[in-house]
Amino acid sequence: MPVASRSLPALLLLAVGGVLSLLMxxxxxxxxxxxxxxxxxxxxQGQGLHQELVYSLRAPRALSAFATGGLLALAGALxxxxxxxxxADPYVLGISGGAAVGALLSMLLGLGTAMxxxxxFVGALLSTVxxxxxxxxxxxxxxxxxxxxxxxxxxxxGAVITFLLTLSPTEKLPGMLYxxxxxxxxxxxxxxxxxxxxxxxxxxxxxGRSLNVLARGPLQAAALGVAxxxxxxxxxxxxxxxTAVAVTTAGSVGFVGLIVPHMLRLVLGNDQRLILPASVxxxxxxxTVADTLARTxxxxxxxxxxxxxxxxxxxxxxxxxxxxx
Amino acid sequence: xxxxEARNLVVDIPGREGGHAFSARVLPGQRWGVxxxxxxxxxxxxxxxxxxxxxxxxxxLLDGQSLSGLxxxxxxxxxxxxxxxxxxxxxxxxxxxxxxxxxxxLSPWQRESAEDLRLANGALERLSLSLLKDxxxxxxxxxxxxxxxxxxxxxxxxxxxxxxxxxxxxxxxxQVAVMALLNQQAEQGAAVFMCLHDLNLAARWxxxxxxxxxxxxxxFGPADTMLVPEVLERLYNQSLSVTTVNGKPVFVPA
Numbered sequence: 120m121p122v123a124s125r126s127l128p129a130l131l132l133l134a135v136g137g138v139l140s141l142l143m144x145x146x147x148x149x150x151x152x153x154x155x156x157x158x159x160x161x162x163x164q165g166q167g168l169h170q171e172l173v174y175s176l177r178a179p180r181a182l183s184a185f186a187t188g189g190l191l192a193l194a195g196a197l198x199x200x201x202x203x204x205x206x207a208d209p210y211v212l213g214i215s216g217g218a219a220v221g222a223l224l225s226m227l228l229g230l231g232t233a234m235x236x237x238x239x240f241v242g243a244l245l246s247t248v249x250x251x252x253x254x255x256x257x258x259x260x261x262x263x264x265x266x267x268x269x270x271x272x273x274x275x276x277g278a279v280i281t282f283l284l285t286l287s288p289t290e291k292l293p294g295m296l297y298x299x300x301x302x303x304x305x306x307x308x309x310x311x312x313x314x315x316x317x318x319x320x321x322x323x324x325x326x327g328r329s330l331n332v333l334a335r336g337p338l339q340a341a342a343l344g345v346a347x348x349x350x351x352x353x354x355x356x357x358x359x360x361x362t363a364v365a366v367t368t369a370g371s372v373g374f375v376g377l378i379v380p381h382m383l384r385l386v387l388g389n390d391q392r393l394i395l396p397a398s399v400x401x402x403x404x405x406x407t408v409a410d411t412l413a414r415t416x417x418x419x420x421x422x423x424x425x426x427x428x429x430x431x432x433x434x435x436x437x438x439x440x441x442x443x444x
Numbered sequence: 445x446x447x448x449e450a451r452n453l454v455v456d457i458p459g460r461e462g463g464h465a466f467s468a469r470v471l472p473g474q475r476w477g478v479x480x481x482x483x484x485x486x487x488x489x490x491x492x493x494x495x496x497x498x499x500x501x502x503x504x505l506l507d508g509q510s511l512s513g514l515x516x517x518x519x520x521x522x523x524x525x526x527x528x529x530x531x532x533x534x535x536x537x538x539x540x541x542x543x544x545x546x547x548x549x550l551s552p553w554q555r556e557s558a559e560d561l562r563l564a565n566g567a568l569e570r571l572s573l574s575l576l577k578d579x580x581x582x583x584x585x586x587x588x589x590x591x592x593x594x595x596x597x598x599x600x601x602x603x604x605x606x607x608x609x610x611x612x613x614x615x616x617x618x619q620v621a622v623m624a625l626l627n628q629q630a631e632q633g634a635a636v637f638m639c640l641h642d643l644n645l646a647a648r649w650x651x652x653x654x655x656x657x658x659x660x661x662x663x664f665g666p667a668d669t670m671l672v673p674e675v676l677e678r679l680y681n682q683s684l685s686v687t688t689v690n691g692k693p694v695f696v697p698a
Contacts, residue, residue, distance in 0.1 A: 341496050344518075346515070
């Protein structure tokens, strides 16, 4: 089987890339750590300063970045199949808008980081439930209807976000704008993201072939033995959860969810059994590299990581698209 | 071998009240052709028989079990549908497309085996698609895509074929090739039920005919009793000339 034969090398390559991106994130920064020193630190030796830098600062942030990238890319890959639209991304259904309104509100009220994350998560879930409920309507549920409902709700959130920004005092605006562009400066506890990412990935892996069939349309999928509705709702729920956790961890980082699965499809074909795990690895590596650049390019200034993902992603994507058949 | 049965079935056609209930059994070896003008509900009937849309009343049974009580997977292991319309939002090769016909038989963790690959390749060979097997389906012509759909159904090795205009977009040679394939499937014990637009293909290849009138009226029976020029003229609201070629009637619009 042609797909199986190229699965393993591709995943191995991406895994190596992922590990390298994490090592780079640990080594690079205001104080550079050489590879030898880094290996010593990872082995539990080395200087106290390096230990502190790696374990308290860089590792939590790098692991957060990796998990967030993985969450977003996996959510994007799932949404694209669910909506049968290669241009769908995790935010297309308004989840990031709901999260942003929650986060900005709590920033406006001067609440702490934990509350900002909490309200972002609540906002994301609220938006999910809203779109879910409204897309049902009175008739049957279709991807087009879901997409339209999501797009309109997202536009509504956009208006609320602009309203909140105009209400906000000047000194709070930079923080808010950073959040909106995606920012990992405060992402120091990667556990939640990993605890969601790994089980969801394991849960979606056996669904891969069913998703391949679903991509051919609901009627064809039903005729080939797929229980379409339960699968669609399950995928919607999982993708929403992934997005909500990602947005809570790092704000709305753009492009990863759209571009990573798409790039992989252009190179590896459209077998979800390969695309889903590959998206996690590639999305994680991309966001880790982007975040490392974001905090070092103009150091000591930190850029919002979303700017870097867009600057890296857009030309790569356009190049692949231009080259593809 | 499997039997598809409609019991007091009324097909739900949007915008049309009432509807005629009918009961029929499609048995192994039979080749049914559904004839009717545009919008008479041929596709709706086919999808209802496949369990893909709910009936207004009555039920469809597969080997004596109601479709509503069976999982889609159990249905798909016996029954294949060839659709008139296809969606391909994502790129896929011809071989990958044929291989999805094995989906109903594989467990979630299972990959396609060499045997599955052999079946898919055999189906592509049978439809003269072997040379195209690495091409993207989106780059093929309409007739080639139609043959890919039939190859997918053939890979599924169904006991029951429900085909919606299987000869759509096909040139004369491939029309005959596809009908011969379905005929062979019936000889090997499959039941074939297809919507057709071409009266002459129906006359040549079907042993049972179901006529679907625009007002929802419906009648069926052995082909020679159904293919009566007066009835067909009323069915299509079109006068016909009839001649005989090789012992089969040939209908030409007058």
